[in-house]
Amino acid sequence: MSESLRAELRALPDFPPDMPDFDAAAAPDDPVELFLDWLHIAIDAGIRQPHAFSLATATAAGVVSSRMLILKGIENGGWQFASSEHSRKGRELVENPQAAMNFSWLDLGRQVRLVGGVTALSDEESEADWLARPGSDGTVNREWRLYALRPVEIEFWQGRHDRHHVRHTYRPNA
Numbered sequence: 001m002s003e004s005l006r007a008e009l010r011a012l013p014d015f016p017p018d019m020p021d022f023d024a025a026a027a028p029d030d031p032v033e034l035f036l037d038w039l040h041i042a043i044d045a046g047i048r049q050p051h052a053f054s055l056a057t058a059t060a061a062g063v064v065s066s067r068m069l070i071l072k073g074i075e076n077g078g079w080q081f082a083s084s085e086h087s088r089k090g091r092e093l094v095e096n097p098q099a100a101m102n103f104s105w106l107d108l109g110r111q112v113r114l115v116g117g118v119t120a121l122s123d124e125e126s127e128a129d130w131l132a133r134p135g136s137d138g139t140v141n142r143e144w145r146l147y148a149l150r151p152v153e154i155e156f157w158q159g160r161h162d163r164h165h166v167r168h169t170y171r172p173n174a
């Protein structure tokens with residue numbers, strides 16, 4: 001069974017036939033500019049939920065967990081997301097305010113990884129995010145919290161058919 005699974009997995013296609021080029025030498029100095037450029041390319045390519053990413057958090061003891069979330073915006077160098085502050089991620093961010101994000105646009109052979117400190121944003125900003133959600137009935141949810149991850153490291157990764165994959169790393173706020 002495990003050998004047939006291994007063979008089945010090995011036979012799966014990997015990169016899409018057409019992948020964009022990425023010239024790291026010509027990349028802008030500002031990682032936000034490059035991130036927004038890649039995000040808009042993903043949106044224009046029709047990728048489903050291009051604003052979805054995996055967020056990894058950890059307890060104070062370093063026990064890691066991850067889950068998918070939706071990007072709410074980027075402001076003042078902070079990538080924003082929202083969730084219940086009573087959730088596992090909410091509790092972990094109180095005891096250990098560090099996290100990692102991973103955006104993957106597989107149909108473009110692209111990944112962006114971010115690592116940094118996370119801050120809980122204000123009640124006003126959190127409430128505004130809750131009320132702006134599709135289907136909002138105008139009722140306030142006091143558990144809802146908007147957070148911002150300010151990256152100390154961002155890595156842009158572009159797959160290539162010749163396997164000379166391109167990695168471009170920024171270290172802002174370091």
Ligand SMILES: Cc1cc2nc3c(=O)[nH]c(=O)nc-3n(C[C@H](O)[C@H](O)[C@H](O)COP(=O)(O)O)c2cc1C
Nearest residue numbers: 049052065067068069070082083084087088089090
């Ligand atoms: C594509 C996708 C997007 C999601 N977006 C959010 C989100 O923005 N906020 C949220 O709290 N949960 C979101 N979820 C659910 C989370 O993945 C997760 O199940 C939930 O937040 C509880 O996580 P926790 O128990 O680790 O804190 C999303 C799930 C998927 C699959």
